[in-house]
Amino acid sequence: xxxxxxxxDHKMVIDGMQLLLKxxxxxxxxxxxxxxxxxxxxxxxxxxxxxxxxxxxxxINGIETCKELLKINPDLKVIxxxxxxxxxxxxLMLSNxxxxxxxxxxxxxxxxxxxxxxxxxxxxxxDTVNEIVLNSVANNxxxxxxxxxxxxxxxxxxxxxxxLEEYTTQEIADKLFIxxxxxxxxxxxxxxxxxxxxxxxxxxxALEYELVKS
Numbered sequence: 010x011x012x013x014x015x016x017x018d019h020k021m022v023i024d025g026m027q028l029l030l031k032x033x034x035x036x037x038x039x040x041x042x043x044x045x046x047x048x049x050x051x052x053x054x055x056x057x058x059x060x061x062x063x064x065x066x067x068x069i070n071g072i073e074t075c076k077e078l079l080k081i082n083p084d085l086k087v088i089x090x091x092x093x094x095x096x097x098x099x100x101l102m103l104s105n106x107x108x109x110x111x112x113x114x115x116x117x118x119x120x121x122x123x124x125x126x127x128x129x130x131x132x133x134x135x136d137t138v139n140e141i142v143l144n145s146v147a148n149n150x151x152x153x154x155x156x157x158x159x160x161x162x163x164x165x166x167x168x169x170x171x172x173l174e175e176y177t178t179q180e181i182a183d184k185l186f187i188x189x190x191x192x193x194x195x196x197x198x199x200x201x202x203x204x205x206x207x208x209x210x211x212x213x214x215a216l217e218y219e220l221v222k223s
Contacts, residue, residue: 011128012039014057016048016074017090018066022113026061026090029117036124045069049077057085059124064091064102065201072105072204079106086127093201095159096141099134101204109133159202161220168195170221173212 013036015023023041030036039055042048044066052060060078064071075087088109089102099110108127111119112135119135126133134142161169164185171181178196182189196208203220205211215221 011036011124012056012058013037013061013124014039014048014052014055014059015041015061016043016045016066016071017041017061017063018043019063022063022090026120029120030124033121036121045071045074045077048074049081052078052085053081059086059088059128061088061090061120061124062107064089064093064098065198067197070197070201070204072102072201073206075102075107076105086130088123088127088133093159094137094141095202096144098159098202099138099142103132105204110138111135112137158204158214158218158220161199161202165195165199166221168192169199169211169215172196172208173215173221 013030015026015038017023017026020043023043027038027041030038039057040051042051046068048060048062049069062071062075066074069077071089071091075089078085078087086109087107088111089107090111090113092113094112102110109123109132111123111133115135123133123135167185168181171184176184178192179189182192185192196211199211200207203211203214205214
């Protein structure tokens with residue numbers, strides 16, 4: 010029996026994953042958590058073998074959660090479940106210990122196949138993710154990468170520029186005519202993309218890799 014634990018900040022995603030797996034005789038969901046912190050607390054107390062882990066979560070993101078879980082139990086098999094398709098983010102998750110990467114629009118068969126594959130000690134990338142990684146590897150020889158991170162959106166760059174100018178979240182919201190929560194979402198997405206633990210880390214990376222140019 011494969012024991013699975015699901016960590017995602019959207020209850021609907023958790024419910025959907027549980028529904029996908031409920032009829033599998035050799036897979037059982039032993040627990041769920043809505044954020045990385047709770048996952049880190051709960052998982053060691055379960056008999057979890059495989060972790061389905063969202064990347065974009067408030068608080069501790071999926072990359073940091075993966076690293077912390079593997080420090081506690083190196084035998085855990087982590088599968089990233091995400092909508093992000095950037096090759097650099099996929100590689101970042103894999104380099105931090107994930108054994109699989111599956112997009113959230115994957116079908117039931119893919120999810121089940123991923124769980125069984127990583128449980129057996131093998132790596133699993135769904136077809137779309139595998140193609141992205143292979144194309145990235147093929148282009149490395151002919152294209153110079155400006156930085157190792159996924160490209161920031163124009164709005165993320167706007168927010169980042171203002172963070173670098175030491176504006177507060179509310180001041181950024183007022184200046185860009187967006188909500189406080191939207192600013193926090195952009196900030197969280199940039200933390201995910203860069204792997205930074207906090208805003209100070211984001212600022213350091215932004216300056217080092219000139220993320221706000223162009």
